[in-house]
Amino acid sequence: MTDSNSDNIDTDADHQLRVSKIQDGTVIDHVTGGQALTVLTILGIDGSGGEAVSIGMNVPSDRMGEKDIVKVEGRELSQEEVDVLSLVAPDATINIVREYDVIEKHRVERPTEVVGVFSCPNANCITTEREPVESRFSVLDDGVRCAYCGTLVREEFAAHIGGK
Numbered sequence: 001m002t003d004s005n006s007d008n009i010d011t012d013a014d015h016q017l018r019v020s021k022i023q024d025g026t027v028i029d030h031v032t033g034g035q036a037l038t039v040l041t042i043l044g045i046d047g048s049g050g051e052a053v054s055i056g057m058n059v060p061s062d063r064m065g066e067k068d069i070v071k072v073e074g075r076e077l078s079q080e081e082v083d084v085l086s087l088v089a090p091d092a093t094i095n096i097v098r099e100y101d102v103i104e105k106h107r108v109e110r111p112t113e114v115v116g117v118f119s120c121p122n123a124n125c126i127t128t129e130r131e132p133v134e135s136r137f138s139v140l141d142d143g144v145r146c147a148y149c150g151t152l153v154r155e156e157f158a159a160h161i162g163g164k
Contacts, residue, residue, distance in 0.1 A: 020054060022071050022072075022097050023073065023097070023100055025052075025071065025076070025097055026077050026095065026096060026097065027069065027072075027095040027102070028077075028092055028093075029069050029095060030067050030089070030093045031068040031088075032068070032088065032090075033057070033058045034057065034058060035088050036055045036056075036057050036068035036070050037055075038088050039068070039088065040070065041161075042085055042088070042157070042158050043075075051072060051073065051075065052072075052074065053073070055068065056068060064091065077094060080116075080117060083108075083110075084114065084157065086108035086109060087157050088158075089108065091107070091108075092108045093107050093108075094106055094107075110139055112138065112139055113136065113138055114137050114139060114144065115135070115136050115137075116135055116136075117137075118144065118153065118161060118162070119135060119160055120148070121151060121153065122146065122149045124149065125146060126148050126149070127148055127149075136148065144157070
């Protein structure tokens, strides 16, 4: 694939998979295969908001073997969203598209800490709804750890979005 907003995902001349270009928005490329739906959950996209979204799942990739691609029309991601995406798609590339052209392209970088994004699954944690404490998680190689109670979250990051 030569351009993340190109029409072709697979450039095999005999078997081309077509995904429409977007006029303005974000293309999230090089998402770990099978994680596109998790990306949509992280972005709060469930189909009820009317967002125009294109998804390619488990498409061939020279670099990754298989990858997912998510295109979201009319939306640019916040840094907070990119930080969370980096936990499930550490090799992702974020492409900002305006008038059908990629004007900005960068790879995600895993932050050392995420604040106010996740809710701690430990009901006894000080960050629960009973206390006015913003959640704070350290980012580890294998997950995230609550800075207050030490609870480790290794998977299903999307299920814990909604910190304060």
